[in-house]
Amino acid sequence: MTLAGDGYELCAPEPHQFDELAAAIHRAYGGFPDPPEFHEMNQKIFEFDRAIVVRRDGRICATSTIYSLEMTVPGGPRPVAGVGYVSVMPDHRRRGLMRRMMTHTFTTLHETQAEPVAALHSTEAGIYGRFGYGMAGQVVRLTIPRGAAALLPERPRDPSLRLRATRPEEIADLVAPCYDVNVPIRPGMLRRDALWTHRALMDPPEARGGCAPLQAVVVEDDDGARGYALYTVRSNWVDSSPRNIVLVREIYARDPAAYAEIWATLLDLDLTATVLAETRPVDDPVLAMLADVRTAVPTLRDQLHVRLVDVDRALAARTYGCDVDLVLEVEDDLCPWNRGRWRLSGGVSAAECHRTHDQADLSVSIRALGAAYLGGVSLKQLAAAGAVTELRPGALAVAAAAFRHDPAPFCPTIF
Numbered sequence: 001m002t003l004a005g006d007g008y009e010l011c012a013p014e015p016h017q018f019d020e021l022a023a024a025i026h027r028a029y030g031g032f033p034d035p036p037e038f039h040e041m042n043q044k045i046f047e048f049d050r051a052i053v054v055r056r057d058g059r060i061c062a063t064s065t066i067y068s069l070e071m072t073v074p075g076g077p078r079p080v081a082g083v084g085y086v087s088v089m090p091d092h093r094r095r096g097l098m099r100r101m102m103t104h105t106f107t108t109l110h111e112t113q114a115e116p117v118a119a120l121h122s123t124e125a126g127i128y129g130r131f132g133y134g135m136a137g138q139v140v141r142l143t144i145p146r147g148a149a150a151l152l153p154e155r156p157r158d159p160s161l162r163l164r165a166t167r168p169e170e171i172a173d174l175v176a177p178c179y180d181v182n183v184p185i186r187p188g189m190l191r192r193d194a195l196w197t198h199r200a201l202m203d204p205p206e207a208r209g210g211c212a213p214l215q216a217v218v219v220e221d222d223d224g225a226r227g228y229a230l231y232t233v234r235s236n237w238v239d240s241s242p243r244n245i246v247l248v249r250e251i252y253a254r255d256p257a258a259y260a261e262i263w264a265t266l267l268d269l270d271l272t273a274t275v276l277a278e279t280r281p282v283d284d285p286v287l288a289m290l291a292d293v294r295t296a297v298p299t300l301r302d303q304l305h306v307r308l309v310d311v312d313r314a315l316a317a318r319t320y321g322c323d324v325d326l327v328l329e330v331e332d333d334l335c336p337w338n339r340g341r342w343r344l345s346g347g348v349s350a351a352e353c354h355r356t357h358d359q360a361d362l363s364v365s366i367r368a369l370g371a372a373y374l375g376g377v378s379l380k381q382l383a384a385a386g387a388v389t390e391l392r393p394g395a396l397a398v399a400a401a402a403f404r405h406d407p408a409p410f411c412p413t414i415f
């Protein structure tokens with residue numbers, strides 16, 4: 001299919017073209033090839049029938065794809081289109097190719113009544129707002145000084161817990177049960193099948209950046225594993241003294257005592273001085289267990305960006321924190337089918353959303369709805385920032401309470 005009269009052609013890639021596709025993507029991302037192990041895995045999880053390649057004179061100029069994800073939203077796991085592999089080659093950028101791919105993606109999702117919501121992790125925070133994505137999830141980076149006293153003495157404890165230090169390949173069977181119990185609870189979490197679970201444990205030497213091989217620690221009792229951490233260690237000797245840095249990849253536990261025990265272990269490893277956890281939920285329980293949270297220098301950044309492709313199906317796919325019956329006037333430059341008034345009614349167990357001609361209670365941009373969708377960003381905050389306007393007194397308070405969700409969104413799986 002031709003995208004426009006300027007020679008660009010949009011096509012679905014064939015499986016045998018994956019090497020060419022990957023090489024193009026690496027070129028757009030600065031020229032770093034994936035280690036062979038990652039390349040092979042990326043090919044396995046790639047959905048060729050959902051990918052777009054833009055070619056001109058036979059050469060790849062741009063790429064984009066969708067992963068068929070199941071992501072938790074308030075109310076439980078739902079199908080979400082995970083957008084990834086967005087790239088435009090250096091000699092074709094700033095000619096509108098990404099905009100065309102985005103438009104094509106949303107139109108296709110809408111016309112085929114596929115996933116009503118798209119989500120992505122972005123290389124740069126400022127790229128996707130113009131396409132109607134809102135920053136729906138943030139994460140916190142923690143740099144915690146080592147010490148047996150780093151955690152409060154009253155942290156949860158269970159004397160039946162035992163600790164086992166091991167290799168990641170030894171824990172392959174227990175990762176899924178510890179991870180899976182967390183999925184329905186927290187918006188943004190993805191269901192991981194065997195392939196995605198294996199991906200979470202991968203550790204090719206070329207991707208270690210000078211750190212030690214990936215390590216695992218498990219806490220268990222007589223009934224089995226109750227939690228695990230995956231981490232590596234970066235060597236750091238200062239003035240002949242060991243100041244190694246523990247880099248956390250992931251931590252999952254089935255209960256608070258197991259979770260606290262894992263943190264206590266990581267925070268007291270020999271020869272280390274710091275635990276660096278780059279990507280933690282903004283409401284990570286460890287923040288409430290630290291004796292001195294200031295020393296951890298919590299630092300916020302954007303994580304998940306969410307776009308409502310079909311307002312009605314998306315808003316009906318989640319539940320709400322309280323009863324809600326509101327008319328939303330939606331602004332959407334890119335997806336005209338979303339524009340206009342929608343009546344949202346529902347509550348804690350189900351919701352409906354239909355087109356209406358009734359007077360609007362709130363006016364919202366599609367970007368603001370995306371930001372609020374997972375419950376991590378307050379509609380009141382968005383109103384104070386000018387992205388939401390209250391048209392009927394009292395409507396904003398109800399909408400803000402209904403959309404908000406606890407716990408906060410977190411999507412540790414990069415797609």
Ligand SMILES: CC(=O)SCCNC(=O)CCNC(=O)[C@H](O)C(C)(C)COP(=O)(O)OP(=O)(O)OC[C@H]1O[C@@H](n2cnc3c(N)ncnc32)[C@H](O)[C@@H]1OP(=O)(O)O
Nearest residue numbers: 028084085086087088093094095096097098099120122123
């Ligand atoms: C989900 C993911 O895969 S995230 C990965 C995104 N990809 C990368 O970061 C790889 C390196 N970068 C690239 O490949 C390209 O520069 C892209 C994909 C970011 C942009 O592609 P382009 O074809 O140049 O974008 P396009 O010409 O359609 O521009 C669309 C708009 O985005 C803006 N834009 C593009 N790149 C950026 C950026 N890095 N930061 C802020 N704005 C940007 C353009 O200015 C334009 O704005 P406008 O519509 O208001 O005029």
